[in-house]
Amino acid sequence: MAERRLRTAASVAGTVAAVYFSARLVTTVFFWIAAELSGTHSRFGPDATISSLAMGWDAQWYWVIADQGYPSQLPVDDTGRVTQNAWAFLPLFPWTARALGTVLGGYPTGAIVLAAVAGYAASVVFFLLLRDRLGDTAALWAVVFFANGPLAAMFQMGYAESLGLLWLFLALWALLRRRFVWMYPLVVLLGFTRPGVLAFALLLGLYGIHRWIRRRDDPLPGSHIAHIIALGALATIVGFAWQVIAGLATGDPSAYLETELAWRRDWVGSEEQFVPFAGFVTAARVWFGIWGLPPIWGPIALVILVVGAAAVLIRSSQVRRLGPEIRLWGASYLVYLLAVFFPQSSTFRLLLPLSPVAAAVAVPRSRWWRIGVLVICLAGQWVWIHEMLALGDTFYRIP
Incomplete structure (x- = not known):
């Protein structure tokens, strides 16, 4: 039995590796073409290289954190407003990349290798997460789309x-398997790598309600209740921990919030304040104005989009195949984004955590459907790399 499990694990790891690293070769070609196309008006200039593209934009902030740490005094402009600084970025990725870089010859190499290896490991877990619900073939196709998707450049950039x-x-995966003990360290690791652990706290709350409603068909023992409550509390504490740490380190309790608002104020002015759920409404008006459309249409389009997303999560037979946990995660993360985020050009990147929900496109259909989805993924990837890296010359070309 143990030997068979070992062979199965090796087979999964090998198959996913073939898919993932083939995809990385395609992305590398796209990077090379983008470097060749980079000109004087690009952020990266006419001498751009694959390496410079991989360490562009926010990757520079992570490098600053690895090299200099976080500022003890917040930078401000002439009006006294906090300006963009490293406190907007969480520490686990740059610290790990720095440690890896001491072995590999420098931080950039450590960051890119960490991103690529973590992407492969994530692809393996992604397959395991989906296999029981979709079957081996559909789960593998989901990995193909994930590894080649429009945002696949993230697997080769110094991003977290x-x-x-x-x-x-x-x-x-641990939640699906009800391995609650494993989730405690994972919640902490997630919370200090990328924002979004508060969405996971909401997921746990919704999951607990779902289990309670179905307790007659799916028994809910006291130990599960205790774990769900404890994990939800831990995720909530971790979700606010970085704000507390930033406040203690700088002496300004609003350090993290003001830092995040520094990015938003570049779009809407220096008087912008944080109000939950207001960011998307404001941004909808801003974007429709940029596109030359009546700004009032923005909030209307936002409502239609939210209703459409809810309908997909509730009614789509392909999404229902994924199971309640993944559907509840999709709902939780979308609510989180609506509550705290101001949609900018990085919006597509922030949708990556919805990849388990997007795996519904791999649910068994015709071979031509899947080939078509793959073509769209590759086309989207090239467009993203071309716009954000080969060009990268204006406010809507910031990844």
Whole structure:
């Protein structure tokens, strides 16, 4: 039995590796073309290389954290407003990449290798997460779409996304298997890698309600109740911990919030304050104005989008195949984004944690459907790399 499990694990690891690293070769080609196309107006200039593209944009902030740490005094502009600084980024990725870089010859190499390896590990867990619900073939196709998707460049850039996805997929897998003890360290790791652990706290609350409603068909022992409550409390504490740490380190209790608002104020002005759920409404007006459309249409379009997403989560037979845990995660994360996020050009990147829900496109259909989805994924990946890296010359081309 143990030998058969070992062979099965090796087979899964090998098959996913073939898919994942083939995808990385495609992305590398896209990076090379983007570097060749980079010109004088690009952020990366005419001498761009694959390495410079991989360490662009927010990867620079992580490098600053690894090299200099976090500021003890918040930087401010002439009006006294807090400006963009490292407190907006969580520490686990840059610290791990720095440690890895001491062995591999420098931080950039450590960051890129960490992102790539974490992306592979996340792909393996992604397959395991989906296999029991979708079957081996559909789960493998979901990995194909995930590894080649429009945001696949993240697996080769000095960003924390792939490491955050690894912790998230492991936590969801543990939730599906009801391995609650395993989730305690995963919640902490997730909370100090990428923002979003508060969405996981909401998931646990909704999951607890779901289990309670179905307790006659699916018994809910006291130990499960205790774990769900404890994990929800832990995720909530971890979700606010970085704000407390930033406040203690800088002497300003609002350090983290003001830092996050520094990015938002570049769009809407220096007087912007944080109000839950207001960011998306404001941004909808801003974007429709940028597109030359009546700003009042923005909130209307937002309502239609939210209703459409809710309908997909509730009624789509393909999404229902994923099971209640993944559907509840999708709902929780969307509510979290609506509550705290101001949609900018990085919106697509912040949708990556919805990958388990997006796996519904791999639910058994025709071979041509899957080939078509793969073509769309690759086309989207090239468009993203071209816009954000080859060009990267204006406010809506910031990943």
